[in-house]
Amino acid sequence: MSIQVRHVTKRFAQFTALDDVSVDIPTGSLTALLGPSGSGKSTLLRVIAGLDTADAGTVSIEGSDATHLPPQRREVGFVFQHYAPFKHMTVYDNIAFGLTVRKAGKAETKSKVNELLELVHLEKFQTRYPAQLSGGQRQRMALARALAVQPRVLLLDEPFGALDAQVRKELRTWLRRLHDEMHVTTVIVTHDQEEAMEVADEIVVLYDGRVQQVGHPNDVYGHPANDWVMSFLGPVTHFGSLLVRPHDLDLAHEASDGALPATVVRVTRLGFQTVVDLDMHGGQIYAQLAREATDRLTLEPGTLVYVRHARGEVLPAAPAIPVPVGVPAAGFEEDLS
């Protein structure tokens, strides 16, 4: 294990940011800490980096106890959400900073920085100042700066949060490729479940200062540990007393085993899929169907259909937790950011 977090608790005045959190991060992996804002994910990252100190618990990096080490002795690379560029230094000097404070030789620094400039495609920009770079370029500079000191772990706080959608997608793919080449243990913090699932080998889902679930992206999506994880990771809707994914529901005109009757309220075609809003005993639910299925069925508002849960995971819906039922996950995420 590269990073071991054991029973870490962190409070800010009245607010408990982390509540007895234990996490293992395997060497060479790319792990995402996923959760809504206020879930404690950024605090956990800062505790690992030594930028915040835990009130209780321990952190060890590569087998040695780092709980009381100051950040400059932890050998971690940290990329801040807004990149924290050194504004008065050129791109070259920014990347060289970690080497210069270590009093590395001139020639060694130069070759290392040039190598990194090439890696992040900023060779042409090395004499520019951060203010003269785009968001994506600043982000790559911050990444190169963190990598220059050959950190044992690379920590990225909402690395794509401040970028527009197009650049975000590009950088995401690029970061994943970079990780596959370099194999440096990487932890990213994100509130975007799609991002986490696309990039990470392992997802740690955090909510309310606690770890809700740890697992491979498919596991946390397919076998969520609880209602909250299920609704945070993807769209959910009610089916009777159950919580299900709307794309796991099938509609038919004839009754069958386990099928429940409902009335079509609205049919929305979104390219390859169709969203069917249904009224089931006065409750609003929705199903996501493939286009052919809708074409076969001829659905109109007012049509009576039978809804069947065809496949996938099921969780009993516990009304105690505020689950955003009927709201697609993408919309839910926007609310939180």
Add this chain to the structure above:
Amino acid sequence: MASVGIGGSDGTVAVRGNRRPVARYGLRFVALGYLLVLLAAPVAMVFYRAFQHGLGPIWSALTTGEARSAIEVTLIVAISAVVLNTIFGVGTALLLVRRRFPGRHLLDVLVDIPQAVSPIVVGLALILVYGKFGFFGSWIERNGIKIIFSLPGMVLATAFVSLPLVVRSVAPVLAELGDEQEQAARTLGASSWQTFRRITLPSIRDALAYGIVLSLARSLGEYGAVTVVSGHVIGKTLTLTLFIDERLQNFDEPAAYSAAVLLAIIAMGSLLISRRFRARSRSVV
């Protein structure tokens, strides 16, 4: 109205259009007249009186032993005070902006006290503490250190009076800057000192320079606090301001005006320099 521009320019035009010419010129006349009576005329008179008989008298008035001593004392006192306040000012600004500790608000208020208290009170207070019969005074005297009626006391008085200037120029820039860059430097392996020297200091450079120039101008012109603790030993503890006063008392007006002009020129020079730094420190942030 021809301009179909943005709201702001439109509004200005409208206000100007509505105002009667009498009111417009009247306001300018009052503002300029006020400045003329209060500022321009007296300063111009000082310059006129000093240069009345050409450069020769000024040169000779400023090169007497007493005048040279006054210039020297002024520089020693002002520079020492500025050095003290630069170190203290940056430290205090960092403490106020970057740390949370009990008593922080008290410190914040204390820093401004020199601006509220009359300099002459500062001088008296210093005598009460460090004077011959003062709180530490007897102990200090027994150890052969002289503070009151000598240079150390004058440096203390001057430093006290100009204390808030560096703190108040640097603190807002530090606050605006945030501590992310410093944290980034730490994760990259920089020690506290390296972080300060290579990240914090370059970022506050212009604001600090502005504070230093302000302090210097204030220190050079200080009169009230210094007059109480200096003891007026001619040729030893007279600063330029005290020298001007002393010369006036002795009806040596040429010397007084010459020294006054010298002080005014230095002050205006610092003001010009400080404006540049202020503009830059604002544009950087």
